[in-house]
Amino acid sequence: MNRRPGIKDVAASAGVSIKTVSRVVNAEEAVHPETRARVLHAIQQLGYVPNTAARSLKSGTGGAIGVVIDSLADPFFAALVSAIETRALNEGLSVLVASSSLDPDREREQLLSLVAGHQVAGVIFAPVASEHPYLAPYRTTTPVVAVDRSRAGYDSVVVDDRGAAALAVQQLVDLGHERIAFFDRDERFSTIHRRLSGYLDVLQGAGIEFDPELVSSTVDGDLDYLGEARRLLGLANPATAFFASNAKAAIGLTTALHRIHRQDTAMIAFGDFSFADVLRPGVSCIDQDPFLIGNAAIERLLALREESSGEPREWIVPTALLQRGSGEITGPLAGGSATAPAPASAASTSAAVPAASTPAAVPAASAASTHPAPSARLAEGDVA
Amino acid sequence: MNRRPGIKDVAASAGVSIKTVSRVVNAEEAVHPETRARVLHAIQQLGYVPNTAARSLKSGTGGAIGVVIDSLADPFFAALVSAIETRALNEGLSVLVASSSLDPDREREQLLSLVAGHQVAGVIFAPVASEHPYLAPYRTTTPVVAVDRSRAGYDSVVVDDRGAAALAVQQLVDLGHERIAFFDRDERFSTIHRRLSGYLDVLQGAGIEFDPELVSSTVDGDLDYLGEARRLLGLANPATAFFASNAKAAIGLTTALHRIHRQDTAMIAFGDFSFADVLRPGVSCIDQDPFLIGNAAIERLLALREESSGEPREWIVPTALLQRGSGEITGPLAGGSATAPAPASAASTSAAVPAASTPAAVPAASAASTHPAPSARLAEGDVA
DNA sequence: ACTCGCGGCGACAACGTTGTCAAGCAGTCG
DNA sequence: CGACTGCTTGACAACGTTGTCGCCGCGAGT
Incomplete structure (x- = not known):
């Protein structure tokens, strides 16, 4: 009924500052074990899940990788994405899929949406166009x-x-x-x-x-x-x-x-x-x-x-x-x-x-x- | 070389406030046609793409829908996701895929990651467990x-x-x-x-x-x-x-x-x-x-x-x-x-x-x- | 002339999180 | 006994965007 629990709620519940909660969530070192336990308990109890949007807003790069392939209806590419997804899950990354339909314009649209819009942590794509100059500005970070x-x-x-x-x-x-x-x-x-x-x-x-x-x-x-x-x-x-x-x-x-x-x-x-x-x-x-x-x-x-x-x-x-x-x-x-x-x-x-x-x-x-x-x-x- | 263009850069380039740029991007009414043109030109020139993370942080719900299926290696589900992706694209939505491997625990993890973490605009899933009580807090919004x-x-x-x-x-x-x-x-x-x-x-x-x-x-x-x-x-x-x-x-x-x-x-x-x-x-x-x-x-x-x-x-x-x-x-x-x-x-x-x-x-x-x-x-x- | 309404626009706060910096606190060394 | 060190913690700003509110100027009505 109430809004979803945020880091602030966890902090209040555990009697610590939000920064400490952040530290626990990100498995940083400098946290007293006892404090950590209290925080973890609060997280558990409230069912807190960190907000990916805020995270990637702050860090400039998000918790997903982008995949652009011809079509998911093609079993070859579907299996390929499946392998990617399995491995990505191990890294705590999600997978954003997009299909190009072998259309260079659509490819461009999808790639930009992923790279610039969703700020994915990386892109795997089956290239359609022979060149992708529009990716250049992002390649330093992605x-x-x-x-x-x-x-x-x-x-x-x-x-x-x-x-x-x-x-x-x-x-x-x-x-x-x-x-x-x-x-x-x-x-x-x-x-x-x-x-x-x-x-x-x-x-x-x-x-x-x-x-x-x-x-x-x-x-x-x-x-x-x-x-x-x-x-x-x-x-x-x-x-x-x-x-x-x-x-x-x-x-x-x-x-x-x-x-x-x-x-x-x-x-x-x-x-x-x-x-x-x-x-x-x-x-x-x-x-x-x-x-x-x-x-x-x-x-x-x-x-x-x-x-x-x-x-x-x-x-x-x-x-x-x-x-x-x-x-x-x-x-x-x-x-x-x-x-x-x-x-x-x-x-x-x-x-x-x-x-x-x-x-x-x-x-x-x-x-x-x-x-x-x-x-x-x-x-x-x-x-x- | 420079960092990616933000709404501020567009505003500066067009000589308007950031709010006006926001209005243009979101196709709101109250913008003078001439101003709109100037803004659109600036957007075009700078290659501005709105930041999804900030958007969903503000609005509480993001530009992607989540799909959880047994496995993408299964052609049936792959084709199903393909259909979803095509339609979602028309709505300007991206697709986050996740597989459950028919494992209820993994299903839970994936669903929570999508709903709570990524704040997806909606979820389509092939249910594994017979009940999903952990989804309850989110169902009012998702x-x-x-x-x-x-x-x-x-x-x-x-x-x-x-x-x-x-x-x-x-x-x-x-x-x-x-x-x-x-x-x-x-x-x-x-x-x-x-x-x-x-x-x-x-x-x-x-x-x-x-x-x-x-x-x-x-x-x-x-x-x-x-x-x-x-x-x-x-x-x-x-x-x-x-x-x-x-x-x-x-x-x-x-x-x-x-x-x-x-x-x-x-x-x-x-x-x-x-x-x-x-x-x-x-x-x-x-x-x-x-x-x-x-x-x-x-x-x-x-x-x-x-x-x-x-x-x-x-x-x-x-x-x-x-x-x-x-x-x-x-x-x-x-x-x-x-x-x-x-x-x-x-x-x-x-x-x-x-x-x-x-x-x-x-x-x-x-x-x-x-x-x-x-x-x-x-x-x-x-x-x- | 004065006010009212309205179209167009901008200042500012807020979303939830993390990076920066500094403070508190104990223990240790000189 | 004071200074210094290392560990733990917190206050605060900032990320890029949108919602709220209000300002400005212009035409119409009184």
Whole structure:
């Protein structure tokens, strides 16, 4: 009925000054144990909870971190945010989520709202625009980490797209395929562009001539999966295998292939998806574990709060190739990311960052145990 | 380099008092158009963004709403939060997410942090504990809406579990099945208990005797799907059809059935999941659209901010039964929730709330267009 | 001419917390 | 015995914003 208890009420109840209460709440040293006990008792009794708004008004930086991702409806990003939230809770931080919908204007609006409006203690974002000059005034006080897509000037947590894609395509080549379709090239995403590079790397290495007809392209937004699948299989020299450049494409393609009863083709997907191991034939996947990535990102952000280190750099999170050969069903994790941190990826792309991926992987591993395994993602507690 | 611009800087730059700037920012009436223009210009030039912390300190209630759900790694809840976030953005509100991990203590911690600490403008939560007495002091100022699981004393947005389950089981009965397994009874969830009621309703209505052996039970946490599937199919009088009480069970069961090559059984699942229409045979699903539910919840919350209406009540969101008969593959939405809002559900359970589900469905429908269709959930932009 | 009303605007306090500074108080050392 | 030290505590300002109140000037009514 009365208004919510404030620090003053606690102080009065404990017979001390508000400053002493503040000291107790913030676990400062110089408080007599007996006084501390009295204060804690009063806090308990009144159900006092410190006011975050006043705190961040005073300190200039608040008790939440901001996360801006494409969409929470995307399970990859949802899982990523989940990992972030779990870790943030340990630090006593809350998570403000905002989605960009891949719209640079909305991205700007959301970022400014978080950084300037809510004065978040840090930001993790999946960048959309190529530059974010409006963040400049805040970067001295607010650490920022890019995730999933790297940006110059920001610490970026990404996977080795090019290397992992190469690993996958190599696998198809090793199986004897020479007509490998690159399914769904979407120019909007730099990640996909890098995966295409990996694809081309392997073709060149194997002496296979690149055929542009084997590339499906999303122009802006939608692709007719069924039509594209028919086209690729109907070429004079048809595709015999598919490299699906992202999970969305993989799902669309799988559905299309099932619909036209062409399950005689090989396929590897970038991005794991549930049921990849139930389908016939099983679809091998490059698993980019969102929990690993999310953990690495927040770990990086927390480190940045301590000491805003020198040059921003790219932090590469290992991927795993989940083998699901014809008919044979392998366990979802088959050893897990710990045993299969894509060593071959080092063979292809840019900076391998040993000092980076190792410490990042340690806390990530602990989080993995509290979360569903990647391929069991959809399976978690969806009793809703 | 300088500190971030405050209202004072804007006032100085525009040659007015800070109060006038405040008036302009808050779109109050009594400001001369010319003055307003000057102020807006200054705001623009300085890149001023109002400080949320100060605002909520003054007003006692902040610019964010809190959402507490089981886990963001669960796609159902992730999509639900996504719907909430989209709508909240329209109102100029941010979203603070927190997960309960189904732990009542953690739920309490998270709720208090949001309500008392962050002074959110409202809370939407999937309740875990059966009671939340600690929320009482805040309920006069902070509206609260329960979602997915209903709680007395709170406006609750749920689906008609009992009715929808009955609809599904009836379908199996109509196909001639008499040995229908209830797969995964989990006592922790009241939703599942209600679904079991629907199951029993139909059996009784059809004159089929209930056989406890046909019920699989999760004791606490894990269930051996493969073992249970074998048991049910190995009974003296074996199961010929399955009602999967939730998406997790459906996925586990599907995987198990595929693994032992028993795709000759019928199955209907509560909760849609991607690939339900690709599997052979197709799995019919009761689709509880998280976007619909999320929209209804935030709509309810916003309404509660206006006028804290009288009695809290239950708001029932319609479900759709997605038919995916044997072999025949139906389009994922096949008309969508608009055309199949489970009319039969009215035949079974508690309060049908016409005034409720109708206005809730209107804004929900608009959001559905900006989001992927339910069954395409996994398919959205997962290019990460 | 004097007053009244009103549109436009500003001075000031207050929100709940923490940082700064200094005071009180005992024990210790010279 | 006085000064000094270290520990504990409190008074007060400040963070950026909005609510309250009142001032100013102008046109209309008396």
